[in-house]
Amino acid sequence: MKQKTLTTAIICLCLFLTYKSSIAQANNPGLQQIKSSIQKINTLYYELFAKSDASIINLYTDDAILLAPNMLPINGKKALKKDFNDTFVAGKVKGVKFQTANIYGDGKAFVTEEGTWQVFDQSGKVIDDGKYLKLWKLTKAGWKIFRDSFNSNHKI
Template identity: 30%
Template sequence: MLLVLGILLNSCDKKRNTKPDTVETKTNLFDLNTTKTLIKEKTKQFTEAHIIKDTTYLNSIFTKDARVFPPNSEAVSGIKAISQLNTDWVNYGIYEFEEVSTAIYGNEDYIIDEGMYYLKYGEENTIDNGKYINIWKNVNGQWKIYSNIWNTNLPLELSDSE
């Protein structure tokens, strides 16, 4: 009986100390091309949400600690402040909005999406175009915008007093 117990304990100990031949890391699971396709789809949903005034989606696409850097304005930090910004933007009346990625790169934690945008909004049908950078962060397997900045390509208009 003692011999059988010794053999069982010895075999369990060997199983515990055995290391696998390969270790699957987070990096091995990351596929940049698949992620690029996903980011492009999320970007399309992001722009469409502005047109249909879907602030629920817009608020869910940002991380809780996100930062937004709108043109001609102070930076906005945190989901509560970004939620207000989203409400303000959709209330301008966005009729057309498109973002086109010109470069997407990164890793399993962060993706940088650089691109150009076209925007038509407001009662005067204001047209704007410019460039943007979105930094996407992987939060528990979900890609969310961690940082967003955009600015216009339109020339600065000087007031009559200058």
């Protein structure tokens, strides 16, 4: 019962945020510029991942947390570096592609990105896909990923 209530609450929240985002974006044209910046960073993410480039962790804040399904949170750059390195060494994944659907927030310190993702194997075949929410933080170096949460569209 708790799972059903939680799922219903999440769906309601997503619908509310989608509605609110359309109003917020109309009232804040700066969000469109932020969305464009984030999309460029997501393209860079894909390129760095494809090259197994450890500098991918520089797209995250120092205190970032990756909230992946079925595992404990990955806290901070040191843990992120290990996680990415382990993924690169395993050699099963060639790339992760993000498609931004919406950006929420006032754009002053934080924004939330909502979208879909795809994971590709070494031959370029899609091996998983799903949805995500990223909380972005404005830093002196620009927008960085502060919280990263995702899950698959497929049952385990």
